[in-house]
Amino acid sequence: MSGAGERWGEHHRLGPGREFDLVRTMLGRWGDLARGVGDDAAVLDVPAGERLVVSTDASIEDVHFRRGWLSPEEIGWRATTSALSDLAAMAARPLGLVVALAVPDAWRHDVPTLADGIGAAARAGGASIVGGDLTRGRELGITVTVFGSAVTPVGRDGARDGDGVWVTGRLGGPLRALRALLAGAAPGVADRERFARPRARIAEARWLAERGTRALVDVSDGLAADLGHVAAASGVRIVVEGARVPRVPGASLADALASGEEYELALALPANVDEEALAREFAAAYGIALTRVGRVSAPGDSALREAEPRVAVVGDDGDTRVDLPPGHDHFSG
Amino acid sequence: MSGAGERWGEHHRLGPGREFDLVRTMLGRWGDLARGVGDDAAVLDVPAGERLVVSTDASIEDVHFRRGWLSPEEIGWRATTSALSDLAAMAARPLGLVVALAVPDAWRHDVPTLADGIGAAARAGGASIVGGDLTRGRELGITVTVFGSAVTPVGRDGARDGDGVWVTGRLGGPLRALRALLAGAAPGVADRERFARPRARIAEARWLAERGTRALVDVSDGLAADLGHVAAASGVRIVVEGARVPRVPGASLADALASGEEYELALALPANVDEEALAREFAAAYGIALTRVGRVSAPGDSALREAEPRVAVVGDDGDTRVDLPPGHDHFSG
Numbered sequence A, B: 001m002s003g004a005g006e007r008w009g010e011h012h013r014l015g016p017g018r019e020f021d022l023v024r025t026m027l028g029r030w031g032d033l034a035r036g037v038g039d040d041a042a043v044l045d046v047p048a049g050e051r052l053v054v055s056t057d058a059s060i061e062d063v064h065f066r067r068g069w070l071s072p073e074e075i076g077w078r079a080t081t082s083a084l085s086d087l088a089a090m091a092a093r094p095l096g097l098v099v100a101l102a103v104p105d106a107w108r109h110d111v112p113t114l115a116d117g118i119g120a121a122a123r124a125g126g127a128s129i130v131g132g133d134l135t136r137g138r139e140l141g142i143t144v145t146v147f148g149s150a151v152t153p154v155g156r157d158g159a160r161d162g163d164g165v166w167v168t169g170r171l172g173g174p175l176r177a178l179r180a181l182l183a184g185a186a187p188g189v190a191d192r193e194r195f196a197r198p199r200a201r202i203a204e205a206r207w208l209a210e211r212g213t214r215a216l217v218d219v220s221d222g223l224a225a226d227l228g229h230v231a232a233a234s235g236v237r238i239v240v241e242g243a244r245v246p247r248v249p250g251a252s253l254a255d256a257l258a259s260g261e262e263y264e265l266a267l268a269l270p271a272n273v274d275e276e277a278l279a280r281e282f283a284a285a286y287g288i289a290l291t292r293v294g295r296v297s298a299p300g301d302s303a304l305r306e307a308e309p310r311v312a313v314v315g316d317d318g319d320t321r322v323d324l325p326p327g328h329d330h331f332s333g
Helices: A018-033 A072-088 A105-125 A173-182 A189-196 A202-210 A223-234 A253-258 A275-286 B018-033 B072-088 B105-125 B173-182 B189-196 B202-210 B223-234 B253-258 B275-286
Strands: A042-044 A051-060 A093-103 A128-136 A141-150 A164-168 A215-218 A237-241 A265-269 A290-297 A311-314 B042-044 B051-060 B093-103 B128-136 B141-150 B164-168 B215-218 B237-241 B265-269 B290-297 B311-314
Touching (some): A018 A105, A018 A128, A042 A093, A042 A128, A051 B093, A072 A093, A072 A105, A072 A215, A093 A105, A093 A202, A105 A141, A128 B051, A164 A275, A173 A253, A202 A275, A223 A237, A223 A253, A223 A311, B042 B093, B042 B128, B051 B072, B072 B189, B093 B105, B093 B202, B164 B275, B173 B189, B173 B253, B202 B215, B202 B265, B223 B265, B223 B290, B223 B311, B275 B290
Antiparallel strands (some): A042 B051, A093 A141, A164 A265, A164 A290, A215 A265, A237 A290, B051 B141, B164 B265, B164 B290, B215 B265
16 A cells, blocks of 8 residues: 555565565575665765765566576576676676565566575675565566775776777677577577676776776677767777677677677777787686777777768778667667 | 667667657756766765665556556656655765666656656755666656765664654645545545655754654654554664644544655654754744654563554553554555
8 A cells, every 4th residue: 555565675574464575585595695674775885985886777577588588596697787787887896786676476486586696696796785675566677776886987988099999708699599589499508698697797897997997888788889888978989890809609790799788898998008918817817808809099080981980890801891780779679 | 679778877878769869858857967877877976974875666557656646747756755765764865866767658758747756856855866777668667766875874773762752744644645546536635745745854854863863764654664663673662642643634543653655754862852942943944843752662661561562552541552553565455
């Protein structure tokens, strides 16, 4: 009637009732990961001298995922990782997160495993779960809001003429998995893993920030689109060398450029780094590739005419331009 | 396809597309109130020496409101005020908020007025809108996550034996309005206003904290239930004098005890305050009542037997006990 929701910031000491039970179940699954619950709001401390970084991210059934594609545990993991990746994209360290869950009756029995996925992703990201809100809904909705901190958050607007443009990992897996799922086929194991179990590159982002990263973004819309965001924010153009874009086995260049929800990092670093040493050290530290895929080209560069897009992809012959994938707009889709 | 949502933390410089247009429309309505958008996450500063206070609150169509009951502007106001009220309940000062909106096609044309309501409530609370996420949904969902700060947030666990228990405003309006709406009748103008246009008592809470408030909660579940939270967290019992509970015209004592989503404050203050002077100063500052409605009674107080609830309401004759309204549990309802 009135409150009509179960905020476990507020009510977990109370009961009985089916909502209380669900909240208790989740808190039980999370154990020490859940903290600060039991009041109207959670209290956290931002380390002295650091700035607060916040982002919110909703994952909704039949918009962001379909029930048959992923296990509840994977849905929880993915929704939480997607939010945490926005902290990585600022080179921020996670402090905590809050989760608002809208749960249809058909999903009530999956709440414990959803909670497991949320908890596993939070733990992997080093974020405590400090509050939440559980309500009924006609479709499953998971809205994760993350809080982190950094002395100097790294935005998108710092790319400068001549910078190297880099990307972590290998791209194309999530798009290949999605394509198979949409066609009713089983994705390859490796592609499915990249789709269902992405990683938020938290530690990697901080390592890269310490080494001079000037602009940083996570690959959520596809490398071409996300580099477009960097280029627009920085007022530059970016030339990607197609042959250098790291791809998972079987992925075309177009796949690698368009594949979203990768949660890899794309970044601009000054040109004066030792490229081989940097890639070697990164791979040794994190077990994934760090690859220079292109360069920043300032506006007015004669190689790029005014009418061209902010991101150009140069083919193997050094001249062919590859068509860029369009941005997506799911209200139109 | 991939990203399948429009985070205006990320994309508002881009376009075209129907989602971009909706986000631009909202940002246009908010003007200077929206800030820090245009990156993966927003960056805020918590004042030195203050702690971060966070809470998340979801408002979902047909769970928290029905379309015919409220205008879109009121729905936006109410969802945002509900979240901000959790900062008031900690005596925290709002820093900012993020909004995740799930919008069905039937609501798309209402997004500008929803945004007006969200913006008006944020402005009233002194919170900037620092990010958000716009997605499709089968039902309208507004998840507002608020960030505030306080040197010493006031929790629920500080009530002590002998403290006075106080409440702001007059209670019962939202329940009376809801009862009328559920019966298909038009609520009274004043009751409807309390239901549709609640206020988050931000400034009031800080004023009260400065005057020694030891435990604080907002009245979201109903005074009896919310005082129950304070009593449980503080390990005390609370005796409410029924005749002292301030009610709106027409409300019974039971109404005033059960009415939720009031967003008034309930609090415990040491007994040594000058009660008349405090109420007078508060009314002069904020134009609403501050009323002592009862006292904290420590566990073991002989006036309260072990089997009794943590909150007892004593009737006009000083002896009659009033039945307490049950907590609500909308999954069971």
